[in-house]
Amino acid sequence: MARKPAKQPVAQVAAPEPSAMPKRRSRAIGGIPIRFLLPNLLTLLALCSGVTAIRFAVEGRFELAVGGIIFAVVLDGFDGRLARYLKGTSRFGAELDSLADFVNFGVAPAILVYFWSLNWLSTFGWVVCLMLSIACALRLARFNVALDDPDKPAWAASFFTGMPAPAGAVLSLAPLYLGFLGILTEGHSFMRAIAAYEILVAVLMVSRVPTFSGKTFTRVPREFVLPFLALMVLFVVFLISYPWETLAALSALYLLMIPVSVASYRRHKRAKAG
Incomplete structure (x- = not known):
């Protein structure tokens, strides 16, 4: 009588070690940190x-329209600084900021x-x-491209x-x-x-005229903290109480500071060359 073939032992497959298990992305588990979302908000x-x-401008409510653009300028001054402070800078945030700046400071003021005023000049x-x-x-x-320039000297960051686009928006509304x-x-x-003035603002935006940057101003000397706070409070009070006088004076002051910034830039350049 034929003997039945002996059963072969079933190979036991060892369970993979926990370290060998494919890891899920932490982003899928933990989500995106709030520090990345706040600047984009x-x-x-x-x-x-x-x-x-833009809507207020179409409706003829020009004072509210100007207020909307100025509010956008204020928010633009905070989002980048907030991102750097929270260490929440990202490529997405930079692209979103550029697109928003074009609408807020290029399309809306125009x-x-x-x-x-300029509709009275028809096509021109x-x-x-x-x-x-x-x-x-x-x-x-041009600003976005200049960020990746490795040959840019440290002093040029000032x-x-x-x-800049926000300053161009404020001055175009003068x-x-x-x-x-x-x-x-x-x-x-x-x-x-007014048309000639707006052309001047457009030329200044695309020119290579150096203007002061506030991005490097991150610390206030201890002895100037109280005067700085008092000056900022005074500026806010005047902006609320006398908005058009304050904005007109600020625009004139900025234009007067352009020759000063050019002289300062050339002085730094000569010192670097020497």
Whole structure:
């Protein structure tokens, strides 16, 4: 009688060690830290403010429109600093910030100036507004490229190349400040002078004129802390109580500081060369 073949022992597959198990991405488990989200939230709030300013401009509520753009400028000054302070900088945040800046400081001011004054110049007025928007886009693109320049000297971080986009937005609205103060009674009465001024702002944004940068100003000497706080509080009080006078004076002061920044840049350059 034939014998049945003996059963072969079943090979036991050892369970993989815990260390050999495929690891899930920690991002899928823990999510994105809040420190990455807060700066982007400020950027989106600034974008909402800029787009709402466009709506107010279309509706003819120019004071509210200017307020929306100024609020976007304030938020833009905080989102980048907040990201660096929280160590929450990211490529996504940088791209979002550039897109929001183009809308807030390139598109919204141009539309506001057009509806307030330059529409009386018909097609030429619209061309001037296009120049403002294009200059802002070129300015932002050049700024993003300059961030990756490895040959840029350390002292050059204290200067912008050309007028920054937020400053360009604030200065492009200077005719409206004067209009709200009654100095320019009607926007269409000075439309040619306003068009020439807006072209100057656009040229300054795309130029290579060095202007002071506040990005390196991160610490206040101990002996100047109280005067600095008092000055900031005084500025906020004037901005709330006399907004158009304060913004007009700030615009004039910025233009007057451009020759000073050029002289300072050349002095640093000569010292480096020597």
